[in-house]
Amino acid sequence: MNYFTKSLLLVAVLGVAACSNASRFGAGSGTGAGGPYGDGAYGNGYGPGGAGYGAVDSAGLGGAGDPTSPAYFQQTVGDRVFFAVDQSTLSPEARTVLSQQANWLTTNRDYQIIIEGHADEQGTREYNLALGARRASSVQEYLISQGVSPNRMRTVSYGKERPIEVCSNEACYSRNRRAVTVISSGFGS
Amino acid sequence: MTLHRMLAPALAALVALAGISAPALAQQGPLRIEITEGVIEPLPFAVPAFIPENAAAAQYAEQLSRVVAANLTNTGLFREIPSSAHIARVTSFDAPVQYADWRAINAQALITGAVSVDGSGRLNVKFRLFDIVSGQPLGEGLQFAGSTQSWRRMAHKVSDAAYSRITGEGGYFDTRVVFVAESGPKNERRKRLAVMDQDGANVQYLTDSNSIVIAPRFSPNGDRILYTSYESGFPRIYLMDVATLSRRQLAEQPGTMTFAPRFSPDGQTVVFSMATGGNTDIYTLNVNSGQTTRLTSTPSIETAPSFSPDGRQIVFESDRSGTQQLYVMPASGGEPRRISGGAGRYATPVWSPRGDLIAFTKQHQGRFHIGVMRTDGSEERLLTASFLDEGPTWAPNGRVIMFTRETSGAGGQPALYSVDISGRNLRRIPTEGPSSDPAWSPLLP
Structure with missing residues (x-):
């Protein structure tokens, strides 16, 4: 692929990200989150730089129309589940989404998986970090029970550090109490 | 400079x-x-x-x-x-x-x-x-x-x-405060460590804003700073030398997250939380040998530990009762006793440098408070109330508390405030921008 084609793909995928309701670009989560595996392969830090690297990965693997693409996983399969206040138990709706995730992940085995646990702002910083860890772990355990290899998965808690929604009422809080399954194409893609 | x-x-x-x-x-x-x-x-x-x-x-x-x-x-x-x-x-x-x-x-x-x-x-x-x-x-x-x-x-x-x-009290003016300087929108906040004089002057930034940093803490003589950073992609504890700004990661264990560190009064030990498999417990780490000791072993959340000034006890928060409450245990671990008893949730306990009081964050009926209680949990006194107050830190004389107050809504921003232990003299500390997670240094030499 020459440089010109890559640039076009990058623009196209950034466009998709900007239009979608998904958070991983705008919120700076996902593969932009500072080299989750510590090798610096995904760039450092948040914001446009990190998001740009994530977008390039997606571009090389096809857009949301490609059922094997991360964009498809994120938008069609559904990359996140939500939790009740101060809870980490999985609702029936969450289990449905996670079963679909497991199905996709066991089919598309080349992806590494990071499960991010998040909390709303109604809590102290330390407790919310611990609560996010509980939520991420709940999702991880469920995915393992559905056949996803634990070797592919890691968990991280962001506590209340990375809300998606910024208002201070339950409409926003309910979307911030979440666990997001972030996939990346490993080390060699 | x-x-x-x-x-x-x-x-x-x-x-x-x-x-x-x-x-x-x-x-x-x-x-x-x-x-x-x-x-x-x-x-x-x-x-x-x-x-x-x-x-x-x-x-x-x-x-x-x-x-x-x-x-x-x-x-x-x-x-x-x-x-x-x-x-x-x-x-x-x-x-x-x-x-x-x-x-x-x-x-x-x-x-x-x-x-x-x-x-x-x-x-x-x-x-x-x-x-x-x-x-x-x-x-x-x-x-x-x-x-x-x-x-x-x-x-x-x-x-x-x-x-x-x-x-007749000790002073607290020749001190510094390490804190987190914030910028950017609420859903993409950038954070970096900064240090300033207690009155907001002489701000110096200690890290860049490429990684989330939270909750810095001074060592007992002010020469080192513990903090939590997402530099590796995961929350981990770092130790920074104040003079050189060199830093190293503590307590590396793959697959875990570490946070909420504080020094022991002699500066030799760090007490912190580690999350393993979704469960958060309290550990200590010898700074020199690197040896880690587990102090709590329950399926509940144990976090925000703080040593008593004589180094013999640790106060921390746990939700083992079903809600966040405060407990005190021996510094070597052992059976904790619950000290908080009122309605609401209690968090982030910090032992006064005088040893007489424990400051805490309380959530009750949708409001946040900074409060103090005696070390046995008696004589609870709430000093503040707002949409979100949290994370008290003591002035070295044990008479003034600084904390984070965050406003609500899409434009909500954190700022640093101080209040006397009498509940009087609530003041905003002037900072260049939104700021959170203050930690007071000891009196400088």
């Missing part, structure tokens, strides 16, 4: 000035503020511009007296009588004090000072404190010397001495 130079022991030892008669102890004099009793009427004082004793000192003279006046006024315990109201003019540091002129404007305390810069460029600051009501000096005169760059620290030293003599 580098942080190293800021924190270097630039100040010479305190030198008592000759020729001043030894006064009665401050505790016995009439000029006395009992902080614990909740002062209603601030004590009026005057601090005329310090006397420049040579030309090179002129630029510091007025600034020194202004910093002293601001420090004392900001405590809420003192009220400055502006220089426009002064009758007496202090033209020489050794001239007799015109007590009648100061009484006439109802001043109760007078601070005079003089400043010079010697041939090697060192700044010398002298000051005296007078009890106007009883018509005599309060304590001996003191002299501080240091680099001209550290002129503010000398103003803080003068403030600490004056505060301490009048209140």
Whole structure:
């Protein structure tokens, strides 16, 4: 692929990200989150730089129309589940989404998986970090029970550090109490 | 100016000035503020511009007296009588004090000072404190010397001495605060570590904003900072050397997250939380050997540990009862006893450096509070209330608490506030931008 084609793909995928309701670009989560595996392969830090690297990965693997693409996983399969206040138990709706995730992940085995646990702002910083860890772990355990290899998965808690929604009422809080399954194409893609 | 130079022991030892008669102890004099009793009427004082004793000192003279006046006024315990109201003019540091002129404007305390810069460029600051009501000096005169760059620290030293003599409490002005400087929208906040004087001056940034950083804590002598960073992609504890800004990761265990670190009083041990498989417990780490010891082993969340000042106990929060509550356990682990008993959720307990109180965050009926209780949980007292107050840190004298207050909504931003343990004198600490997670240093040497 020459440089010109890559640039076009990058623009196209950034466009998709900007239009979608998904958070991983705008919120700076996902593969932009500072080299989750510590090798610096995904760039450092948040914001446009990190998001740009994530977008390039997606571009090389096809857009949301490609059922094997991360964009498809994120938008069609559904990359996140939500939790009740101060809870980490999985609702029936969450289990449905996670079963679909497991199905996709066991089919598309080349992806590494990071499960991010998040909390709303109604809590102290330390407790919310611990609560996010509980939520991420709940999702991880469920995915393992559905056949996803634990070797592919890691968990991280962001506590209340990375809300998606910024208002201070339950409409926003309910979307911030979440666990997001972030996939990346490993080390060699 | 580098942080190293800021924190270097630039100040010479305190030198008592000759020729001043030894006064009665401050505790016995009439000029006395009992902080614990909740002062209603601030004590009026005057601090005329310090006397420049040579030309090179002129630029510091007025600034020194202004910093002293601001420090004392900001405590809420003192009220400055502006220089426009002064009758007496202090033209020489050794001239007799015109007590009648100061009484006439109802001043109760007078601070005079003089400043010079010697041939090697060192700044010398002298000051005296007078009890106007009883018509005599309060304590001996003191002299501080240091680099001209550290002129503010000398103003803080003068403030600490004056505060301490009048209140009988230790001072807290010559201190620094490490905190998190924030920028950007609420859903993409950038954070970096910063340190400043307790009054908001001399801000220096310690990290860039490429990684989330949270909850920095000073070592007991202020030479190191513990904090949590997402530099690796996962929350982990780092230890930074304040002088060199070099840092290293502590407690690396793959697949875990570490956070909420604090030093033991001897600076040899770090107590922290580690999340493994979704379960968060409390551990200690020997800073030198790297040896880790697990202190709690329950399926509940145990976090936010803080040592007692004698190093023998640890207060922490746990949701083992179903909601967040405060517990105290021996520093080596063992059976904890619950100390919080009121309605609501209790978090982030911090033991006072005096050992008498524990400050905490409380959530109750949709509001956040900063409060204090005795170490057995009795005499709970809420000092603040807002949409979101959290993370108390103690001034080294155990009389003032600083914390984070965040406003609500899409434009919500955090700021630093302080409050007396009496609940009085709630103040916003001036910072360049949104700021959170303050931690007070000890008194600087």
